[in-house]
Structure formats: structure tokens, C-alpha cells
Amino acid sequence: MSKVIIYTNTSGNVSVCVPTGELPIETVLAKDCPSGSIIVEDSTLPQGDDALFFDAWKLNGSTVSVDMPTAIAHQTTKLNQMAYSEAQHRSAKAGIGLTNVMSDADWTTALTTARSAITASTTTAELVSAIAPIQSAITANAL
Amino acid sequence: MTTTLNAVTSTGLVQTSDGSGVIKVQSNGVTTNALAWVNFTGSSATINANYNVSSVTRNSIGNYTINFTNAMTNANYAWAISYALPSPSANNNASSAIANNGNTTSSLNILMQRQTASSGTTFDTDYVVTCSIFGN
Numbered sequence: 595m596s597k598v599i600i601y602t603n604t605s606g607n608v609s610v611c612v613p614t615g616e617l618p619i620e621t622v623l624a625k626d627c628p629s630g631s632i633i634v635e636d637s638t639l640p641q642g643d644d645a646l647f648f649d650a651w652k653l654n655g656s657t658v659s660v661d662m663p664t665a666i667a668h669q670t671t672k673l674n675q676m677a678y679s680e681a682q683h684r685s686a687k688a689g690i691g692l693t694n695v696m697s698d699a700d701w702t703t704a705l706t707t708a709r710s711a712i713t714a715s716t717t718t719a720e721l722v723s724a725i726a727p728i729q730s731a732i733t734a735n736a737l
Numbered sequence: 738m739t740t741t742l743n744a745v746t747s748t749g750l751v752q753t754s755d756g757s758g759v760i761k762v763q764s765n766g767v768t769t770n771a772l773a774w775v776n777f778t779g780s781s782a783t784i785n786a787n788y789n790v791s792s793v794t795r796n797s798i799g800n801y802t803i804n805f806t807n808a809m810t811n812a813n814y815a816w817a818i819s820y821a822l823p824s825p826s827a828n829n830n831a832s833s834a835i836a837n838n839g840n841t842t843s844s845l846n847i848l849m850q851r852q853t854a855s856s857g858t859t860f861d862t863d864y865v866v867t868c869s870i871f872g873n
Contacts, residue, residue: 612795
């Protein structure tokens, strides 16, 4: 286990300061971090799928956890960005006479399903699973 | 304190130290060696190796602050960063960029950014990120 320094940054998210060991962590706390920062074991930070949603981490006292409404919003944005790029890719493939692996109707249905799954998610594992079919479809449709 | 490394007047190659422990090899008054460097894993900011870096702070996905153990003499230093681009299969139109989000004598804030047709977005990488600082 290693100790890290955490604090709520000006964006309202959690910053995690990882000391290199050149200086004692108390010195790093005073030199590199704002007032109110605290030292915790890194093992107490969100793990697994929760770790993927770093921008949804919130600090309450000395406990960091995932704020699900924020995580849902971020995952929705991620899905939309993936879908936007893939829409251009699908159009480009069609434009040069190549067939997309998934039909337009099935692609639209998959997106709708993914959006619904994201909205209904209560855990980060469900959020990850919600976009997995879209990621697989994009991979399968690559040139 | 100035310690002569190689007293060849024609090249002016000298080794200096301000007492902080940071060695500067200078040629005609210009420092030629890295004043700080770090190698860390992007997704966790786990430090793999470093010199004159006290910490790396992960502020958001793709946003890191590299804090120097001993401050630079001024903020006009050069920085070089490398990292591996994640698989493009997840975003076929992606290209990558690294932005200086603000540098001071004591730290450098960087953004690892993936540009898409729709919007720019920051991202983390499980691959190693390296950063080197050169200056006087």
C-alpha cells in the first residue's frame, strides 16, 4: 500500500497527488497541495469499475466514492462522442461502396438501448456494460 | 557554487549547483541537461521513475500536474512529453494532442487530449507517460 494526498479541486472533483518519494509526504502535502488536503492509503480509493469514473469521484470527509448521476452524465457523453465518430465512419464506408457490419436500423436500436441502459444504471459496472455492445460494434465495423 | 566539470575554456562546459542538489551542466552559460524528468502510468499517476519531481497530481481524466522538488529559475523552460495513443478502434477519427495547461517555476500542468470531429475530449492512458524539463 502507498499513501497519496487527496483534495477537492476547484472543479469540484477529486485530485490525487502521488508523491515520488523524493520528499516526505508531509512536505509534499504542504508544498504541492492546497490547505485541507488529507493523506490516505491509495487502497481506500475507488477500485475496479469505480476507478474508471475518476471524473465522477467525490470526496466526503476522508472517503472518496463515485457520484452516480455524474458518472451517468459522463458515460452518456462518452457514448455520444463514440456514436458521432462512428456515424461519420459508417457514412464514409458507405460512400466508398463498403457495407457496414450493422445495418443503420440495428445501429440506431443499439444506441437507443445503450442510452437506456446508461440511464437505468445504478452501479459503475452497469455503466461499463451499457456501452460494451457499442464498443464491440465499432470494433467490428473497423476497416 | 560552481564546480568545474571540464575546464575547457573554448567550450565553457561547467557543472554548477545552487546547493539544492540539482546539477546543471552548462555550455557557454546554457544548461544542457534535463532539470527534471518523470515516468508515470497515466491511469493512476503511479510513479515509475523520476528526478527532481516531488509528485504528480491527477486532477481529472487526462489532466496532470507535475510538481518539481526544486523550482526552476524561471518559467521559460522547455518541456517534452511522450505517451502511447490508445487503440484507435474506439474512435476512428481520433488524433491526439498534448497541451500545456499552465506552467510555473514550481509545476507544469498538462492535458492529454484526444481530438474528435465533434469535440475535443481528454482521456487517460494506461500507457506510460514521460516528461522531461530543460531550461536554465
